[in-house]
Amino acid sequence: MVKTININEKDYLAYTTYAFKRLSGSQQQKGAAFIKTVAIWCILAIAFMFMFRINSISLSSFHWPSAALTTLPFMAFIIVYFVNMHKLQKSSIPNENGMILGEKTIEFKSEGIIEIGSLSKCFYKWESIGSLEENNGDIYLFVDKLIALIIPARYFSSDVEKEELKTIVRTNTGDHIFRHGRLEN
Structure with missing residues (x-):
């Protein structure tokens, strides 16, 4: 599966609000x-x-x-x-068209996840995924306590496509995702 997305300021603020609440447990x-x-x-x-x-x-x-x-x-x-x-x-909002905000392509392969942006190319092994969480339709793939790959809800053509992505993550992470985080629907 390949997703081309564009993370904007609103997406980032929604993510940071969620991530800080997640950290504080409240x-x-x-x-x-x-x-x-x-x-x-x-x-x-x-x-x-x-x-x-x-x-x-x-x-x-x-x-x-x-x-x-x-x-x-x-x-x-x-x-x-x-x-x-x-x-x-x-x-604390990152620069427009920088490492976090802007257009990027996320490719889900059997070896892991490749994220390609205008300034970066990152590879994440499936073992690095701590949890997959959903917030108001947005998908966050946490690779650390505060760092996640953000996939806004508007980039899913349907709920079926979103479930397909969740299935890919579940399949490739095994029970690892359940030991280190939580998988929420």
Whole structure:
């Protein structure tokens, strides 16, 4: 099987988002879950503060301006953190038509995978494939914890073709792919 693809900035950002979530192990923890977790911790903190003031457990005696002032630095930190992470992600986008972005041909052979780009030619033995993972239709063939061959969903003419690629990978990696990673559909 031979695939000619063109990896763009959007494909790369989708990949890096997935890869970092994969590394942190928090694929289930998304935006709404994060906000829910923060809210629960805030409620627990307020409940803990009330425990030390058992004789006056009324909300009217709680000093809300102090609570808001105490919360403000933490909220500022969280906002600055997410802004900086977004800037870091944007600044780490590879060069257009470089080693990662741009047009390349990926050839799947019995010996391994050959990836040919405008600036490179790489050969990956089947043993180097740690896992094959799918994210929103895109296929990622991980050759390391953070490095993967990216095949965007738009380059598959059908689900049958995508399944054919998965079968080729399964056939050539044997159970190796199951020992070192996960094969997801």
